[in-house]
Structure formats: structure tokens, C-alpha cells
Amino acid sequence: MTSGVNVAGAERWASALGGAALTAYAIKQLKDRSPSGAALAAAGTALIYRGATGHCPMYAAAGINTVNDMDETKRALAGPRGVNVEDAFTINATPEELYVFWRNFELLPRFMNHLVEVRQLDLARSHWVAKAPGGRTVEWDAEIINEIPGELIAWRTLPGSDVVSAGSVHFKCAPGGRGAEVRVRLQYDPPAGKVGATIAWLLGHDPAHAIHEDLRRLKQLIEGGEIPTTKGQPRGRS
């Protein structure tokens, strides 16, 4: 787990390029005395390291391995722990447009029904608030552990969070002018006890269904500009 190649070829190059860009951006931020600059520079350096070595300590920590593309990743995500979900939708937009929409985490509650609010803390870290039973909320912090603009965002919860989760979203051109394929992989490691019950409640009986409906709402929002509904329309007596 601590050594060896777990990042696939194309992604290595992308990591190296993305890492270089992030480092350059971070250096500029440092010059501008942005407090997040140092963290970004570190993240950028880590991405370059990953691109160069084919090893990502964060992937290893999250149990993610992208060698041999999807099968390997799936196997890694479908490890012994927690809930694993993978789903994909094709959306009539470019990968870049979808990446930009998704990367603006504060918009995620518009199509992810269980979320109340997402607040961006800095470029890499965000604070999440989700609905919990009895009108309460559950909160956690997450950080981006891998990002390739226009292609990939991967994240995990920060140590100490009630919710232990890692996930990624890939954006890829669909063939023949069919827009972009959006593929989400999500792993939850629900803790025992009360919090675990809350997580289970959050995702309903069927987390795959919840994620599927979230992605469908994203498609409806991006393509149609609205989410179709009949809530509030007239009905007769029943």
C-alpha cells in the first residue's frame, strides 16, 4: 500500500500537468499572500510527484487504485468496507462545462437532495451540511485529493469527521456529439451507532438509487434548466 504504481498511464501525465498548473497557481497565490497558497503548493507538488511516480499516497489512503482503468478502481472501491456506489449519466454538455458546474460545490445542493449547504473553505477544502432525521443536520469537512480540470474531481472527508467517505467524479466526452459521460464513484464507511444510522437514513434504503436520482437531477438542470415537478399542482379529492 505504501509503494508501487497505482495511477494509470494517461492519468499520470494529466496529474503531472495538473500538478504543474496547480503549483504555478499556488506560487502566484503565495506571492499574493493568500493563506491557502502554501497548502495548494503542497497539493500541487504531491500531484507532480504522483504523476511522476505513478503513486498517489492519497489514493492509497482512500483505497483507490486506477491502474487498468475502471475494473481496478471498481475493485478497490468495492473493498470490504462500507457502501460502494458507481453510476453514470450522459449529459448534453461538454466535460468542461460539467466540471465547472460540479466544481462549484456550493451549487451541489440544487441537485443533491440530502444536502442542505456546501461552503467552500478554500480551493481544496469544503464544509458540508446534510439533512438528518428529526429536522437535525449532520456536518463534515472534505478535501479534494485529486483534480484534473475538465476531467476529474476526487475527494474524501477529513480525519475526525463523523462521516467517512471518499469519491470521485469523472467527466468524459461521449461519442458522436452525445455530450459528456459523468461517472460517479462513491464510498461511504458508515460508523456504528447513532451516526451510522443517520448516514443510512441520509441515503435511504438504496444509496445507489439516491445517487442515480441526484445525477438525473443534474442532467435535468444542465439540459433543461429546471427540474421537472408536479409538486403543488392541483388534484381532486382522494
Place this chain on the structure above:
Amino acid sequence: MKALVWHGTNDVRVERVPDPTILNPRDAIVKVTTTAICGSDLHLLNGYIPTMQAGDILGHEFMGEVVEVGKENARLNVGDRVVVPFTIACGRCFFCERQLWSLCDNSNPNAWMAEELYGYTTSGLFGYSHLTGGYAGGQAQYVRVPFADVGPLKVPAGLTDEQVLFLSDIFPTGFMAAENCDIKPGDVIAVWGCGPVGQMAIRSAFLLGAEKVIAIDDVPERLSLALKGGAEVINFEEQPVFDKLKALTGGRGPDACIDAVGLEAHGVTLDAYIDQAKTAAYLATDRPSALRQAIHACRKGGIVSIPGVYGGFLDKIPFGAAFQKGLTFRMGQTHMMRYMRPLLDFIERGLIDPSFVITHRLPLDQAPQAYKTFRDKEDGCIKVVLKPHEITIH
């Protein structure tokens, strides 16, 4: 407002319900001036379509005046006179961009239900069960129209409601059924079912150049309306359909067959009685005896075009005949917006006046009785139009 509400099999009532409001930015609210009962509404009345709920407002053939417009709807204005298509489409997905409007990805709020039954969702429909969205229908004084910047067609003042109302469903549906027959010079088209869609298909087949149209039904007034439209007719109660079709085509068989009957076919053949028994015992959902005949009678290499509605599982389809004869099947809910404007043009040029099918004109209050009259084909009933804002009709 007043609306026609479904309460269960053979139980529809006119009730006071709240007025509709704008729920999404691309919505419009339409004051319904004229609406109609569709043959497919009878499948709802008879309890053949799953996922209906007591309280659902029916109606998917309607037109009227725009009285309110959502903030993202740049195409309609208050006061516009519009015909509204029965399919709801976002206009921006893969399918809408390819004019496959009834397959829209984004207009069914209950997409997951359709995915369970059909693998993928199709478009939302007005007043036609929760499987297709659970949208309140237009047999009401007012109706909310979602994605109203895509579907509704503005109609000129010079045409009456009755002349343009059927652009909402049955004229485009009958026309698409005929267009799906790829009619070439000399082609003979057989049409099962002389209800409103069958009547539109007969006239559309002639408009598209059919040599001959043969219409099949057992209701005398429907057969005589088909005769008026230029068709030759077969009364299936009196004549063996297959033999008669061969006789009328010099032994070749019809080049294309249109099943304008759908899932509640009744017939006098053995298979039709078995279907009735099976659906009654929940062993099958649909009764496809017209479709079986169409497949059997169609000439080699011909086309079977299906505007009649099917919802579930069909039993004993003669697939061997279809395969061995190399038949082509074309079907589906109508891609409305492909046809509405060109067909409005047909009406304006006087090539057709779709109001010829109307036999009954009633206020909305009398809709429950009208459903039964239409279902039982009593009183010469072929097509009922309803006036939601009138107390009496002269």
C-alpha cells in the same frame, strides 16, 4: 376551478379543485377553451393503465389562451391562443434535438418508474398516469403547461377551436402512423380501428399518396365515416378479415398495416376471447388481437405501423410470421412537434378539416356521462369535445 378527476376504474367525476400555478420557470398557465376525450382516456377509465391515483386530473387534448407565463419562458405571451401537444418535452436533450420529442429525457418527474418498467424513461404526458409524470391534465378550466416554450403551437384567429384542437394529439398521431408506412405509388394501406386516430390515419394515408385504404372495424357509423374518407371497409363481425384483405389486394396483401386499436382490442376470433379471459385473470396486461391480425395479413417485406397504445406485456404475438416475412415495425407515442406546424399548414390550406370526427359537443360538467357514451360507442359517438367554461352548448 372545475376539473375532471379520476377516482378509480369506471369512476370519473367533475370536481372543484385549486387553480394551477406556475411551478417552474419555463411553465405557462393556459385557460382551456376546448378539450376532448381521447380513445386512450378510455384505457384509464377502464383501469388498464397502471400507476393511476385517485384525485388525478385527466385530459391530454386541449387548447386555450395563455393567462400566465413563467419567468424563463421567452416564447409565449399572455393572450396567445395555443394548441398544446399531449407530450411534454424539454427541447434540449439528445432526443429532442433529433425530433424524437416523445422520448424526451427530462420531462418525466417520475422517470425512475418508467425506467423500472421500460428500461429508460420517455417523455412526460398530460393526465396519463404517474408512470408518465403524473401531470394534471387539460379536461379542466385551467392547466399548467411545463416547458411551455417548446410544445404549444400558436394558432391564427381565422381558424376555429374545433378545426385546430386535434393538432394536440389525434391528427399528428394518425399522420405519423401513415408516414411510418413509407407510402409509395400503388400502396394499399389497411387500418385496424376506425376511431378518431384511425380516421385521421385514413385521411393522412391518402394525403401521402396511398392508392387504396382499407378500414376495419365493427361499428357501423365509424365504418361509414371511413367510407366518406374514401376508404373501402371491412366489418370484422360480418367478414373474415384476412380473406377479404387478400381479395381486395389481388392476393398481394396490404403493403402496410396500421394498428389504431391498441391494448384493448376486442374481436370475434378465438384469440380475442382468450385475451379477455387472461387479462381478467391478470395473466396478461394487453389484448393485442388487432395487432396479431395486422402481422398475419401484412404482405411480405411490409410495414406494421402502431399508433394504438400498448403498456405492458403481450401474449401470443405471431413473431414467426413477422420474422419470416421480413416485416418492419414502427411505433411509439407521437413526436408531436415534428408534425404540428406542417399539419396546421394543411388545415390552413383547406386540405383537411379534422373537426369531421366530432359527434358530441358538451360542457365539462357532462364529461363523466360522455366518457361512458364514448366507451360504449352509444349514440353514434366517435369524438367528444368539451367546453370547460360553458354551462350549456348550443
